[in-house]
Amino acid sequence: MVALIFVVACVVAVFALAIRRASIETWAIAAAAAALIWQTGLIDGRFHAPALGLSGLIGWLPAIVLGLLSIASLRRSWLTGPVYHGIKKALPRVSDTESQALEAGTIGFDAEIFSGRPSWERLRAVPPIVLTEEERAFLDGPTAELCAMIDDWKIRHGEREIPDEIWDFAKRHGFLGMLISKQHGGLGFSAQAQSLILGKIASRSADVVTIVMVPNSLGPGELIEKYGTDEQKHYYLPRLAKGIDVPCFSLTGPTSGSDAATMSDIGWVTRGIHDGKDVLGIRLSWDKRYITLGPKATLVGLAFHLFDPENILGKGEDIGITVALIPADHPGVNIGRRHLPSGAAFPNGPNWGKDVFIPMEWVIGGQRMAGNGWRMLMECLAAGRAISLPSSGAAGAKAMLRFTTAYGRIRKQFGLAVAKMEGLEEPLTRMIETAYVNEAGRAVTAAMVSTGEKPSVISAIMKYQSTERLRQSVNDAMDLHGGRGICDGPSNYLQSAYQMVPVGITVEGANILTRSLITFAQGALRSHPYLFAEIKACQDPDTKRGLAAFDTAFRNHISFSLSNAFGAFAHNITGGLFAPVPEKAYGTAEWYRQLGRASRNFALVADVTVAILGGGLKTRQKLTGRLADALSELYLLACTLKRYEDDGKPANDRLIVELAARNGLYRFQQAIGGTIDNFPNVFVRILLRALVFPFGRPYKPANDRLGHEVVKLAIQPGEVRDRLTREIYISRDVNDPTGLLEVTMEKVVAAEEAERKLDRAIRSGAVKRFHGIDWLADAERLGILTTAEAGQLREVEALTARVIAVDHFDPAELKPHYMKPGHNMLGAQGSADVSRPRSAAAE
Numbered sequence: 001m002v003a004l005i006f007v008v009a010c011v012v013a014v015f016a017l018a019i020r021r022a023s024i025e026t027w028a029i030a031a032a033a034a035a036l037i038w039q040t041g042l043i044d045g046r047f048h049a050p051a052l053g054l055s056g057l058i059g060w061l062p063a064i065v066l067g068l069l070s071i072a073s074l075r076r077s078w079l080t081g082p083v084y085h086g087i088k089k090a091l092p093r094v095s096d097t098e099s100q101a102l103e104a105g106t107i108g109f110d111a112e113i114f115s116g117r118p119s120w121e122r123l124r125a126v127p128p129i130v131l132t133e134e135e136r137a138f139l140d141g142p143t144a145e146l147c148a149m150i151d152d153w154k155i156r157h158g159e160r161e162i163p164d165e166i167w168d169f170a171k172r173h174g175f176l177g178m179l180i181s182k183q184h185g186g187l188g189f190s191a192q193a194q195s196l197i198l199g200k201i202a203s204r205s206a207d208v209v210t211i212v213m214v215p216n217s218l219g220p221g222e223l224i225e226k227y228g229t230d231e232q233k234h235y236y237l238p239r240l241a242k243g244i245d246v247p248c249f250s251l252t253g254p255t256s257g258s259d260a261a262t263m264s265d266i267g268w269v270t271r272g273i274h275d276g277k278d279v280l281g282i283r284l285s286w287d288k289r290y291i292t293l294g295p296k297a298t299l300v301g302l303a304f305h306l307f308d309p310e311n312i313l314g315k316g317e318d319i320g321i322t323v324a325l326i327p328a329d330h331p332g333v334n335i336g337r338r339h340l341p342s343g344a345a346f347p348n349g350p351n352w353g354k355d356v357f358i359p360m361e362w363v364i365g366g367q368r369m370a371g372n373g374w375r376m377l378m379e380c381l382a383a384g385r386a387i388s389l390p391s392s393g394a395a396g397a398k399a400m401l402r403f404t405t406a407y408g409r410i411r412k413q414f415g416l417a418v419a420k421m422e423g424l425e426e427p428l429t430r431m432i433e434t435a436y437v438n439e440a441g442r443a444v445t446a447a448m449v450s451t452g453e454k455p456s457v458i459s460a461i462m463k464y465q466s467t468e469r470l471r472q473s474v475n476d477a478m479d480l481h482g483g484r485g486i487c488d489g490p491s492n493y494l495q496s497a498y499q500m501v502p503v504g505i506t507v508e509g510a511n512i513l514t515r516s517l518i519t520f521a522q523g524a525l526r527s528h529p530y531l532f533a534e535i536k537a538c539q540d541p542d543t544k545r546g547l548a549a550f551d552t553a554f555r556n557h558i559s560f561s562l563s564n565a566f567g568a569f570a571h572n573i574t575g576g577l578f579a580p581v582p583e584k585a586y587g588t589a590e591w592y593r594q595l596g597r598a599s600r601n602f603a604l605v606a607d608v609t610v611a612i613l614g615g616g617l618k619t620r621q622k623l624t625g626r627l628a629d630a631l632s633e634l635y636l637l638a639c640t641l642k643r644y645e646d647d648g649k650p651a652n653d654r655l656i657v658e659l660a661a662r663n664g665l666y667r668f669q670q671a672i673g674g675t676i677d678n679f680p681n682v683f684v685r686i687l688l689r690a691l692v693f694p695f696g697r698p699y700k701p702a703n704d705r706l707g708h709e710v711v712k713l714a715i716q717p718g719e720v721r722d723r724l725t726r727e728i729y730i731s732r733d734v735n736d737p738t739g740l741l742e743v744t745m746e747k748v749v750a751a752e753e754a755e756r757k758l759d760r761a762i763r764s765g766a767v768k769r770f771h772g773i774d775w776l777a778d779a780e781r782l783g784i785l786t787t788a789e790a791g792q793l794r795e796v797e798a799l800t801a802r803v804i805a806v807d808h809f810d811p812a813e814l815k816p817h818y819m820k821p822g823h824n825m826l827g828a829q830g831s832a833d834v835s836r837p838r839s840a841a842a843e
């Protein structure tokens with residue numbers, strides 16, 4: 001019995017020390033104390049001298065080993081030294097561009113998840129949505145006005161252009177310069193305001209938002225604001241802010257897409273004639289494609305690799321990636337031709353040039369910043385990626401839900417609104433969850449950027465998750481609409497999103513790359529508490545200094561790993577009962593607990609994966625992709641809980657939060673379980689399975705009943721539907737296809753009682769509903785409907801007929817006007833433009 005108590009006490013002590021990340025010295029003292037208590041009989045009060053001989057030595061062994069390892073010099077020669085030298089030898093060289101990408105941006109709540117013990121206070125410290133009066137007025141004023149001006153069909157089909165009046169309005173009101181500071185003539189809006197403005201426009205037109213988004217993200221405006229010379233700032237920023245100059249940013253080329261840093265666009269430092277003077281400059285040759293706004297741009301931001309064979313700049317021969325500003329009308333710049341991305345209308349096209357001379361002062365930041373292009377781009381990308389596509393991802397999901405809940409309520413088949421059919425409840429449930437969660441992630445992330453963060457890992461999560469989830473929402477919306485969503489025309493409000501989803505998926509880091517390579521690999525290096533320090537120490541050319549730094553990081557890393565293993569196991573056998581919950585988490589305490597438990601499991605599996613796979617991480621993309629998904633689910637669930645609190649915990653939203661939490665945890669479990677099941681090392685697989693799933697897989701997705709309850713809330717006009725679709729553009733004009741939906745839905749709901757009476761009469765055969773019969777007049781005559789009810793239904797039927805109508809055209813109207821006779825796909829009037837580089841001409 002005494003022995004049993006002793007063993008239990010030791011196990012408890014081991015758990016407590018491991019979870020509290022005890023130092024090696026503390027472990028040594030604890031092991032010595034345990035040996036002393038056991039060997040001297042202190043445990044049962046029969047004190048005697050410690051046992052000697054082999055058995056005595058075995059009892060003291062852990063204390064002796066740990067004691068010796070707590071002496072720095074011994075530890076370094078026996079343990080950390082050999083590990084350090086082993087890793088140093090095996091570590092692949094990290095290229096300059098890779099390390100610049102890794103060091104760009106900031107870490108924030110992602111590090112909390114990697115730590116396995118997220119600080120809820122840190123999450124709560126992120127401000128809720130706050131706009132200045134000026135920003136709110138802009139969102140409700142000019143932004144809504146711009147949305148009202150948009151005729152999506154005219155843009156996508158009629159003109160395949162953004163009309164001049166839209167460009168003029170956007171320029172006049174400063175939409176193109178929202179991120180440019182007031183000092184330089186821009187609006188100087190916060191990231192939160194920019195995100196909401198972009199979202200509102202995106203909910204109306206995916207084409208129009210693109211012309212606003214690009215100048216406010218990687219367009220050269222931000223690069224100039226942050227890195228430009230004073231002359232560049234004073235000249236270009238006011239022009240960009242007012243749209244006098246329209247920018248584009250050219251990075252991608254035929255051979256350098258995802259791997260943009262390997263571009264073959266080249267510049268040589270040389271002297272040349274500019275404006276009649278002999279000046280220092282760069283001779284450039286480039287070939288870029290897919291460049292948004294290119295065909296309309298007056299100012300081209302161009303990324304190229306700069307060389308200086310004569311070392312004129314004193315930075316060596318290979319200077320590196322450099323970014324310059326080139327007026328589109330500069331001699332030798334070929335620009336203006338258009339691609340046709342997904343049949344959309346926003347300007348996008350190639351540009352190229354051969355041996356074009358530019359003066360050195362056109363480099364952003366001047367000669368001083370030559371070679372710093374990649375770092376500049378990565379830093380701006382970290383913030384921009386957190387705003388632009390997540391804003392469209394959230395707005396798109398909200399708009400899809402708004403339109404689909406209305407149409408699903410209006411459209412009846414088998415005598416029932418299609419939104420009320422159980423089969424369609426499934427896609428609707430998914431859409432509700434996505435609208436809520438995408439918006440939660442958008443709002444929290446934008447608030448982080450507003451406070452000065454440039455969250456590189458979180459922005460990658462938001463980019464791929466919000467666009468991927470939007471893709472599902474658009475498909476779900478299409479399914480519910482049936483043929484009405486598929487047939488295009490002026491009354492189709494889904495096609496624009498359907499066409500543009502692949503663009504969001506592909507740009508700013510194509511999703512598969514972002515998921516499987518960037519999010520977890522970068523996250524593990526940046527957000528893991530010790531890994532980056534260990535790798536940096538291994539790369540330190542000063543071995544002594546490197547070993548000392550490595551020793552500190554490695555010690556902490558071991559405590560961290562032990563803490564995760566024991567902490568995760570403890571949470572998993574107690575169902576997360578003891579996981580920390582923040583104050584006043586009424587109604588959501590369970591989700592905080594499960595999130596804390598899941599974070600522990602994530603930290604454990606992530607840590608082991610990195611330790612075992614090491615340099616092989618880049619190629620094990622199915623594992624890193626799953627870990628990216630697991631990390632994303634935890635981040636988005638944290639944002640969901642925060643949104644619910646920031647919104648004041650509306651009673652009706654509690655079920656939506658529960659739905660999102662259950663599904664998010666279930667998807668987390670699938671991702672982390674999939675990682676463990678496919679782990680290449682069988683012993684690790686067995687160990688992780690025992691620690692993470694000691695009693696099997698605990699989470700189940702939200703059940704059908706919960707789905708039914710939330711759909712019931714969302715297909716009803718009112719506060720839940722309004723909150724789910726907040727801050728998108730909502731028309732109430734019956735001559736606008738989306739306004740017609742809104743108005744009709746309300747009238748359909750109001751006329752439900754009368755509709756039921758009519759349905760009963762039709763089913764009983766008292767009234768017949770066929771072409772050529774006025775069944776409403778019959779029902780009124782038979783006393784089934786009152787005159788007011790018959791009038792109400794007459795209006796509903798007329799509106800419904802318009803909502804479900806599908807456009808049809810004279811065949812001549814549908815001839816694509818970009819295929820005029822004599823044109824071919826290569827160049828103007830049937831001949832490929834021979835001055836183009838071969839790769840571009842061969843597209």
Ligand SMILES: Cc1cc2nc3c(=O)[nH]c(=O)nc-3n(C[C@H](O)[C@H](O)[C@H](O)COP(=O)(O)OP(=O)(O)OC[C@H]3O[C@@H](n4cnc5c(N)ncnc54)[C@H](O)[C@@H]3O)c2cc1C
Nearest residue numbers: 249250251252257258290291292341507508510512513517
């Ligand atoms: C409409 C549109 C607008 C654009 N606007 C601009 C712009 O304004 N400026 C600009 O510079 N560029 C722009 N781009 C380019 C865009 O950024 C690239 O298309 C993108 O980087 C992907 O390159 P790619 O299309 O060549 O695909 P590829 O690089 O050929 O990728 C093909 C597939 O392979 C995957 N993949 C590639 N490498 C890896 C890896 N290591 N691990 C796992 N998966 C990988 C990708 O995820 C993708 O699924 C635009 C593109 C489009 C289509």
